[in-house]
Amino acid sequence: MYDRLRAFEGRPAATAAQGRDPVNQPMIRHWCEAMGDTNAAYTGPDAVAPPTMLQAWTMAGLSGHSDDGGRSSAHDELFALLDGAGCTSVVATDCEQEYLRPLRPGDTVTFDSVIESVSPRKTTKLGTGHFVTTRTDIRANGELAGTHRFRILKYAPAARSKPQEDPKPRRPRPVINRDNQGFWDGVRRHRLLIQRCTACTTLRFPWLPGCNHCASPDWDTVEASGAGTVFSYVVMHHPPFPAFDPPYAVALVELAEGVRIISNITGVPYDTVRIGMPVQLEFLRVDDDFELPVFRASEA
Known part of the structure; x- marks a missing residue:
């Protein structure tokens, strides 16, 4: 062969x-x-x-x-x-x-x-x-x-055996490396941290090893206020994936600070999410040892 x-x-x-x-x-x-x-x-x-x-x-x-x-x-x-x-x-x-x-x-x-x-x-x-x-x-x-x-x-x-004790699959874990370790450390403390270039003060998200505006490798962080609006979104119907229950909304949220983050929208039915909808950061515990930043919207 x-x-x-x-x-x-x-x-x-x-x-x-x-x-x-x-x-x-x-x-x-x-x-x-x-x-x-x-x-x-x-x-x-x-x-x-x-x-x-x-x-x-x-x-x-x-x-x-x-x-x-x-x-x-x-x-x-x-x-x-x-x-x-x-x-x-x-x-x-x-x-x-x-x-x-x-x-x-x-x-x-x-x-x-x-x-x-x-x-x-x-x-x-x-x-x-x-x-x-x-x-x-x-x-x-x-x-x-x-x-x-x-x-x-x-x-x-590969053939996969079903878990015996906990039939509910866990959410996939993010790959954490030296470039994004600080972001996930912040999430564990319920803080959404944004990188800021110390040379030109440009904010950036997701986290990168250097500034995409001036190329400086030096940075610090600012904490997001948590306020944002839905910049764009999709509703996932297919394919089904373990630990997820479609349909659900995945949004590109523009934070008040000007950067954007991809996350889930909670608090409203998936088919009521709209561009421009105001949302507020919250932290969702998806299992015993894993939390994610998501954004809650109000139907009103």
């Missing part, structure tokens, strides 16, 4: 495929607004695209890729082979990007993709399967601008 999988290594997945749109300022603006990135390099007549948008210019959108876009059937054939071997589930694991030159509004994007590697069968907590790495070389007006490596795991889900 592995010999059949390895035969896909080096096969092109796309050759001289063209991005659906040239690099353009509206997409750059939407990206920066979503990321909260206010760097001046991404605005004005000499604007460049944020480097991390590299893959965005190759994506097909909701309507999918066109048949004449230079793409091959290699991925479909590989995935069909893995599906047939029982590896019917997929999860993205990581990506690596290398930037060689900035992308600017008006640049025409073309790209070549190749299936770079297929790993031997690996056993993970999710199940057993194979890691598939695809490398995409992205060009602007024919000049190599960057390389994007994207890795997925195609796997057969």
